[in-house]
Amino acid sequence: MKPVFRPAPIALAAIAALGTTVLVAAPQVASAAKPAGTYVTGDFHNHTTCSDGSISMQKLVKKVTDKTDTPWGLDWFVQAGHGGSGNRNCTLVEDASLATPAYPLNYDSNGNLQGPTTTWQSSNPAVQPKGRVSGSAPGQVMWRWQSLQEFQYPVMEYLAAYKNKPMFVGIETVAPGHEHVSASVITGQMPASLDKATLPTTKGYTPLGNATALAQWEYCFDRNDTDTSRGNSVLGGDVGNNWNCAVPGSLNSASSDWSAQAQKLVPASGSGNGDRGHAKTLEALKWMVANHPNGSYYVPAHLERAGPFNPDGNNGFNIEHLRNFNNTAPRVAFGFETQPGHGASDNRGEYSPLRNNINGVLTDSVGGTTWGGTGVYGSQVGGVWDALLGEGRNWWFFASSDWHNRGSFGPDDRRSTQDFYPGEYQRDYVMVRNGTDPKLRPQAIVDGLRSGNSFAASGQLIDRLAFVACASYPGIGARTNAAVENIAVNAALNNTDVDVAGCATMGEKLVVRPGAEVIVSIVARDPAGKNYSPYSFNNPSLAQVGIQQPLNMPVLDHIDVVRGMVTGYKQPGTAGYAGQWPNDWLTNPVMANVPAAAKNTSAAVIKTFNGATWTAVAGNAEYKKMTFRIPAVQASQYVRLRGSNLPAAVPYETDANGNPLADIHTNASNLANLRIPCNVAGTNLPSNNVVYTGDTIDGCPAHLPTVNGQKYVAFDVAAWSDLWFYSNPIYVEVQGATAVAGVK
Known part of the structure; x- marks a missing residue:
């Protein structure tokens, strides 16, 4: 990989220097300049021994940020873990290479x-869990509110200062009524005084x-945090946090779900639990909006995995729940991780048929599996994502690693049958604007996520993107294609976005008069x-x-x-607001069967670019x-991009129109479904029982599944074969048409 260089962001003066064509094309006076910014890479969903991960915070931080031990160092990092509880002392480290003066x-x-992996109570000295303690010593569990407050955050603050890396703490909360959500409240984290500490x-x-x-927030609203101590040292005592989870303007203690002892909502189990849980979510x-409106985010994670929403349990998310989230907190709930982690798993993303038992019925993950490594809500053109965008909502696409472990390999092996490290395979490229501040702060990162000025890519398929739309009018307001393309080229070369009147980029709204031409330029x-x-052996999928x-050494094949x-x-309660994705999508992927609420029939691929164009x-x-150019626009609309290393009509990977196919035929969980052979013999094929840290495996690796003597593409080989952004x-x-209400 070539090193990433980051010159200063593009300025209007630099645009003017391109020539009079640009000046004629953009005669408008520019609005107030955006603060200086650049696209930076990060990950906000991953796990350590603070929850159910296999390695310490220190080891994960080293793997994620170091460019010596591992080459994929990220620019920013949020360490998250499940809500609820855990019994391992995650401040301890594996070996001397991870020891620091403060944490030897x-x-x-x-x-x-x-x-x-040492339990809290077995540590030297022993650490006593607080609150309503459960389990038996020395393995009693600690509530995550305590580990976050007293242990995980101090380690991350210290490492951020010690390594001079932009990092903070988040959580993969277990959402009442649903499954998992990537979230954080950054208030209090990484103060500026740390610079001089x-x-x-x-x-x-x-x-x-x-x-x-x-x-x-974790104590108050995580479904798995059943502590009732109010964040105090002992149940019934008043020494500690004395938290009250009341939300301004809500029922609170007047609700039948309110626990006076816990001072929080505790929805009853049984019939209607899913609906009651959603209400708590x-x-x-509302709590985030009332208390930390700019310092919070709430992004449903691998949201197709647990199946459709279950009104009587805790499963997935239908589109109406995403609308409810965004209606309630548009600056907090602003997107989803529909490109999940677990990319090397035997079921990619851990999505699978018959994965979930819902009221006694085995039910598929929504979509049955991933489609090109992405859930069906994001991968299906005209599906759930397009339905939300078709309303004009700020609802953005994100990816995550969901790192836990390497499956059948150790954490230092480069092979995987389960997860990739944050930044190794998937990464979010986010525009952050820290202006003249030499430090990248948590607030700048959260603001960047919220802005929607971002893209996600797997396998380093692309690592720069300028995506620009500009208005052009007859006469003095005319723009040429070349002028807009020059703007995009300079933005891409400088790893920044565009600050030109009459132009917009990702996450932004371009307001035009009826009849305007919109010039769209893409540089990747x-x-x-x-x-x-x-x-290093040839891609078996492309070999077909x-x-x-x-x-x-993947090559970008095309951009749609x-x-x-x-x-x-x-509007809530009206026809077309709520609807469940079909349960039989894997065997019958027909858009006519998708309810109107969950699709946008106007969405379509309008252009495809490749090496010929x-x-x-x-x-x-x-x-x-x-x-x-989009000529003579009369209706409000949006454009978005996707791209792949795979051309159209690759067997078991893409259809004749270039859409991703179901990943069922590269999932090793069912050997009978495997279809893509791997036939390269190679000379460097390390055995599965040795640790391999290099990057020159030149043949089909030993861990691929074999059927009747034939190796097939699966696990990490399947992921590296099939790349998307x-x-x-x-x-x-x-103007005068439908307002795009959710986006500035």
């Missing part, structure tokens, strides 16, 4: 090393900031050289269609432009540029 190696009274040279660290707001969002960098795959391309019309917000940027062939949309609002 820890030994028991007999001199034995205590690692991160003197770090300790001996054991122990007292943080300057805190994660108390996040800890309180909306209270969680397909980086030369190797990506982070350990496999005669393309010889190493797995660790998807357009949909904007028709305005649907894009051109290379002069002097830098890695950058591909492409431009087109997705951009967030640009909205076009036509």
Whole structure:
């Protein structure tokens, strides 16, 4: 991979220097300049021994941010873990390479090393869980509110200062009525005073900031946090936090679900539990809006995995629940992780048929599996995502690693039958605006996520993207394609976005007069050289269609432009607001069977660019540029992008129109479904029982499933074979037509 360079963001003066064409094309006076910003990479959903991950916080931070031990260092990182409880002391480290002055190696009274799987009560010295303690000593569990507040946050603050890396703490909360959601409340975390802090040279660290707001939110609203102590040292005592979970303007103690002892909602189980749980989840969002409106985010994770919503239990999310979230807290609930982690699992994303037992009936993950590594809500053109965008909502696409472990391999092995590390395979590229501040702060990261000015890519398929739409009018307001393309080229080369009047980029709204022409320009960098795959043999999926391309040197095959019309917000309780995705999608993927609430029939691929229709940027062939016009617009609309290393009509990967097919035929959980052979013998094929840390495996690895002597594509090889990127949309609002209400 080529090193990423980040010159200063593009300025209007630089645009003017391109020539008079640009000046004629954009005569409008620019609005107030945006603060300086750049696209940076990160991950906000992953796990350590603080919840159910396999490694310590220190080891995960090293793997994620270090560019020596691992090459994929991220620019920012949020360490999250499940809500509820855990019994492992996740402040402890595995070995001396991870020890620091404040958190050195820890030994028991007999001199034995205590690692991160040591229980809290077995630690030296022992740590006593607080609140309504459950379990038996020495394995009693600690509520996550305590571990967040007293242990996880201090370690992360120390590591952020010690390594000078932008990091903070989040949570994968277990949502009442649903499954999992990536969330955080950043208030109190990583204060500016940390910049000048003197770090300790001996054991122990007292943080300057805190994660108390996040800890309180977890206590109040996580479904698995059944503590009733109000965040106090002992149940019934008043020493501690004395939290009250009341939400301004809500029923609170007047609700039948309110626990006076816990001072929080505790929905009863049984019939209607899912509906009651969803109501509590909306209270969680109201709490964020009331108390931390700019310092919170709430992004449903792998939301198709647990199946459709169950009104009598805790399962997935239908589209009406996403609408409810966004209606309740539009600046907090602003997107979803429809490209899940667990990309190397035997069921990609851990989505599978018959995965969930809902009221005694085995039910598929929504969509049955992932489609090109993405859930059906995001991958299906005209589906749930397009339905939300068709309302004009700020609802953005995100990806995550969901790191837990390497499956059948150890954490230092480059092969995987379960997860990829944050940044190794999937990453979010987010525009952050820290202006003249030399530090990248948590608030800038959260603001960047909220803005929608971002894209997600797997396998380093692309690592730069400028996606620009500009208005053009007859006469003095005319713009040429070349002028807009020049703007996009300079933005891509400088790894920034566009600050030009009459133009917009991802997550933004371009307001135009009826009849305007909209010029759309795209510049993407397909980086030369190797990506982070350990496999150097040719992609078996592409080999089916005669393309010889190493797995660790993918090539962008094409970019699709998807357009949909904007028709305005649907109102709760009206027809077309609620609807469940069909349960039989895997065997009968027919859009006619999708309820009107969950689709946008106007969405379609309107342009496809590839090597025959894009051109290379002069002097830098890695950058591909492409431009087109949408003539005489009369209706409000949006455009978004997707792209892949796979052309159309790759067997078991893409259909004749280039849409991703179900990943069922590369999921090793059912050997009878496997279809893509892997036939490269190779000379460097390390056995499964040795740790391999290199990147030159030149043949089908030993861990691939074998049927009747034939190896088949699955696990991590399947993921590295099948790469996609997705951009967030640009909205076009036509004056006098439907207003794009959710986006500035």
